[in-house]
Amino acid sequence: xxxxxxxxxxxxxxxxxxxxxxxxxxxxxxxxxxxxxxxxxxxxxxxxxxxxxxxxxxxxxxxxxxxxxxxxxxxxxxxxxxxxxxxxxxxxxxxxxxxxxxxxxxxxxxxxxxxxxxxxxxxxxxxxxxxxxxxxxxxxxxxxxxxxxxxxxxxxxxxxxxxxxxxxxxxxxxxxxxxxxxxxxxxxxxxxxxxxxxxxxxxxxxxxxxxxxxxxxxxxxxxxxxxxxxxxxxxxxxxxxxxxxxxxxxxxxxxxxxxxxxxxxxxxxxxxxxxxxxxxxxxxxxxxxxxxxxxxxxxxxxxxxxxxxxxxxxxxxxxxxxxxxxxxxxxxxxxxxxxxxxxxxxxxxxxxxxxxxxxxxxxxxxxxxxxxxxxxxxxxxxxxxxxxxxxxxxxxxxxxxxxxxxxxxxxxxxxxxxxxxxxxxxxxxxxxxxxxxxxxxxxxxxxxxxxxxxxxxxx
Amino acid sequence: xxxxxxxxxxxxxxxxxxxxxxxxxxxxxxxxxxxxxxxxxxxxxxxxxxxxxxxxxxxxxxxxxxxxxxxxxxxxxxxxxxxxxxxxxxxxxx
Numbered sequence: 001x002x003x004x005x006x007x008x009x010x011x012x013x014x015x016x017x018x019x020x021x022x023x024x025x026x027x028x029x030x031x032x033x034x035x036x037x038x039x040x041x042x043x044x045x046x047x048x049x050x051x052x053x054x055x056x057x058x059x060x061x062x063x064x065x066x067x068x069x070x071x072x073x074x075x076x077x078x079x080x081x082x083x084x085x086x087x088x089x090x091x092x093x094x095x096x097x098x099x100x101x102x103x104x105x106x107x108x109x110x111x112x113x114x115x116x117x118x119x120x121x122x123x124x125x126x127x128x129x130x131x132x133x134x135x136x137x138x139x140x141x142x143x144x145x146x147x148x149x150x151x152x153x154x155x156x157x158x159x160x161x162x163x164x165x166x167x168x169x170x171x172x173x174x175x176x177x178x179x180x181x182x183x184x185x186x187x188x189x190x191x192x193x194x195x196x197x198x199x200x201x202x203x204x205x206x207x208x209x210x211x212x213x214x215x216x217x218x219x220x221x222x223x224x225x226x227x228x229x230x231x232x233x234x235x236x237x238x239x240x241x242x243x244x245x246x247x248x249x250x251x252x253x254x255x256x257x258x259x260x261x262x263x264x265x266x267x268x269x270x271x272x273x274x275x276x277x278x279x280x281x282x283x284x285x286x287x288x289x290x291x292x293x294x295x296x297x298x299x300x301x302x303x304x305x306x307x308x309x310x311x312x313x314x315x316x317x318x319x320x321x322x323x324x325x326x327x328x329x330x331x332x333x334x335x336x337x338x339x340x341x342x343x344x345x346x347x348x349x350x351x352x353x354x355x356x357x358x359x360x361x362x363x364x365x366x367x368x369x370x371x372x373x374x375x376x377x378x379x380x381x382x383x384x385x386x387x388x389x390x391x392x393x394x395x396x397x398x399x400x401x402x403x404x405x406x407x408x409x410x411x412x413x414x415x416x417x418x419x420x421x422x423x424x425x426x427x428x429x430x431x432x433x434x435x436x437x438x439x440x441x442x443x444x445x446x447x448x449x450x451x452x453x454x455x456x457x458x459x
Numbered sequence: 460x461x462x463x464x465x466x467x468x469x470x471x472x473x474x475x476x477x478x479x480x481x482x483x484x485x486x487x488x489x490x491x492x493x494x495x496x497x498x499x500x501x502x503x504x505x506x507x508x509x510x511x512x513x514x515x516x517x518x519x520x521x522x523x524x525x526x527x528x529x530x531x532x533x534x535x536x537x538x539x540x541x542x543x544x545x546x547x548x549x550x551x552x553x
Contacts, residue, residue, distance in 0.1 A: 016497050017474055023490050024481045026545040033542060036497055037535050047503040053510030058521040062509055066528025073529070074536035082488060082541075089495045089534060092526040099523040100504040103516050111513075217491055224498040225471075229464055231504050237464060238471040243498035245475030246490060253484075341484060348487030352541055360548035364485050 008046030009235035015039030016239055020246070026361050043235055079356045080313055083209065083345040087141040090216040094133035097223035098190070101126040104230050105186060115180035122229035124173045124189070130223035131190050135197030137216045140209060143201070144345055150206040158203060165196050207310075207387065209345045210254040215262070218247025250347050257341035257367075259393075259404035289416060289440035291449070295456045297414055297440070301378035303334045305370065307407055308350045309343050311384015311420070311446055318357040320450035321383060325359065327457040337363055338370040338407050340388035371408050380412035383446050384419070390431045401429055415439040418446050489541045496534025502527035 015035045022032015053059065077085050101123045108114045115123075142148040172189040176182060204212055225240025227233070255262055289297070298304060306325065312318060325335045337359065343350045351364050374380075382389055391410045392399040409415055410433055417439060433439055442449055482490050505527050509520030 012500075013471075016500075017478065019497070020475075020478050020482070020490070020493065023486050023493065024478075024483060026483070026486060026542070026547070029486060029489065029542045029545070030539065033493060033535065033538055036493065040497070040500065040531055040535070043500055043503055044506070047506050052507045054512050055510055055517065058509040058517045059506055059524060062505075062521045062524030063528050066525040067532045069525075070529040070531070070533030071536060074533045074540060077537070079541075079544075082537075085533075085537065086488070086491050086495065089492070089530050092530050093495060093498050093501065096499075096501045096505050096523040096527040096530075099519045099526075100501060100508060103508045103519040103523075106515055106519075107511075107513070213491070217494065221494065221498050224501045225468055227501050227504050229468075231507070232461075232464070233504060234464070234467055236500055236504060237467050239497050239500040241468050241471030242475040242479075243494040245472050246479045246494040249476065249479050250487060250491070339484070346488060347491065348484065348489070351485045352488045352544070355541070355544040355546070358544075358546070358548075361485055361545045362547055366484055 002050055005046045005050040006234075008042050009233070012039040012043035012046070013235050013238040015042070016242060020242060079352055080316060081145070082352060083213065083349060084141050084145045086346055087137050087144055087213055087216065090213070090220045091134050091137035091141065093220040094130040094137065094216075094223050097220070097227045098127050098130035098134060100227050101130060101230060102190070109181060110183065113181070117177055117180075119230060120177050120180040122226050124176050126223050126226035126230055127186075127190050128169060128173055128193050129219050129226065131193035132197040132200070133216050133219040133223060135194045136201045136212070136219075137197075139198055139201035140212050140216065143204075143206065144209060152205040153202045158199075162196065162199050165192055165199065169193055169196060206345065207342075208258075210342050210347055210349075211251055211258070211260075211262070213346045214247050214250035214254050216247070218244050218251060221245070221247055254342055254347060257405060259401070284435045286422070286434055286441050287437075287439070289442050291442075291452045291456050294416055294440070294442055294453060297416070298328060298333070298379055298453075299331065301328075301333055301414075303336075303377050304328055304379045304381065305336050305338050305374075305377045305409075305412065306381045306383065307338045307340070307343075307385050307389055307409055308354065308383050309340075309385025309388060310345060310349075311386075311418075313344055313349065313353055313384070315384060315446035317383060317447040317450055318353040318359075320447050320454065322354070322357040322359050323454045324450055324457070325363075327454055335363065336365050336370065338365055338367065338409075340367050340385070340407055343385060343388055367405060367407050374408045374411040377412040379414045379416060380409040382409060382415065382417045382419075383450075386419075386431055387429060389433060390429065392429070392432055396432070399429060409433065410436060410439075413438065416442055418442045418444070418449055420445060485545070486542075489538050489545075492534050492538045492541065496531055496538060499527045499530035499534060502531055 016039050019032045019036025022028040143150040169192040221240045221243025225237050228236030328335050339350045389409045393401045393404040393406045505523035508516045509524045
């Protein structure tokens, strides 16, 4: 590696760090991304002129095809499909890491017999985590885009099989560190890691996807960092470390927001057993509200808080939500949006959808910010959210979600719940909020109901 | 293995941890696509493989280059597209 290339890599690393630093505020975010883009461009040019490149046709073809696919996806993919896209991109990133690892193994192992302990550890780690991330992310992609059933798929002895597979793969990895030229073991290990990725995501349901996506983000980063070790490339280590740290922090935030540990998310398979509480539901009365009455209630309010959930994304209701918020603001009513960290299918999902609909970002508030003031809220509108506003998480020790931090909507003076029907939420958990005296149920498709409400206001 | 690489990993991890903790939750989705684009830097490894004179390396490298480029180009473009949407409304005249 020549000197100039190393310097360019250092500059690129600094620009990446500055780029991510920009994301601390929406104002500085775009400038930050320009830094990161320049860094990437420099690193690529630095590599191309480093003198290691002897043939060009494969590079040019690969870059051309990759750019076309990447650009097409970026331009045409709707914002509602963002969770799938993110999952897919983790698979691509990990795939690149695995292939570079395999190539390094062939190059150093099969042709030159130069596999040191350190090099084999790096390659082994890289392909193990990389392969697991490829199939795990593809599974997540399949579930998010409903190509495969998003409900958890469980069977007897599942955890036992997964743990056995995992330890077998790790055992092979350790074996390879001592006997690196056992090529069969190497490829079988990759095969096992691919299987593990499938099996580990299979039992995870849609509502737990934010954690899975964040974990895959972290693994893809770790695989990239390991690639850096394998090919002795420092900018790769730094970029991988940044990506790994980011995914790790997001996984922690997401798990905490669900009051669950990583292991619980990965092996717990929520949603498979808790359907027993439903018998309670039928007996208790609920109070319904119509469009006109809802308008009347909202008109009387000074402060309205809207709590969106995955249901808003499914109904594509974000634009209708914004129109309603505009109508309210026209009448001098303060409108805020309360966003639970795990609302939706990936970190920040609701924020992106609402930003797409032109909601000002300073109206998007976090759970911790809004909760202390919840009792001064006149009307709280819940759109397609369920578990994240379930007061049982605070009060009912027997509830499966007990202890999970929630948005305290039940403390608002009036709660309007927009919901398709009385069917339980994703995890099948009964929600006492619906039976509270200050809760009004507004049944129907979120988008349609909101549009009708806006029309009512415009009359 | 050189110990300095481990230094870089550990320190890089710390820097990442400190910076990312400060990222506003509003921008968590752009953060994911941005880190994804950045970790597409594995493209530099793929380029070297695709540009070598071994046929296997060229083919593996070619697929890796394609996959990594999708992430780099697509990742940055979509991050920009998202960030463009995060606007603050000017104070309304009402």
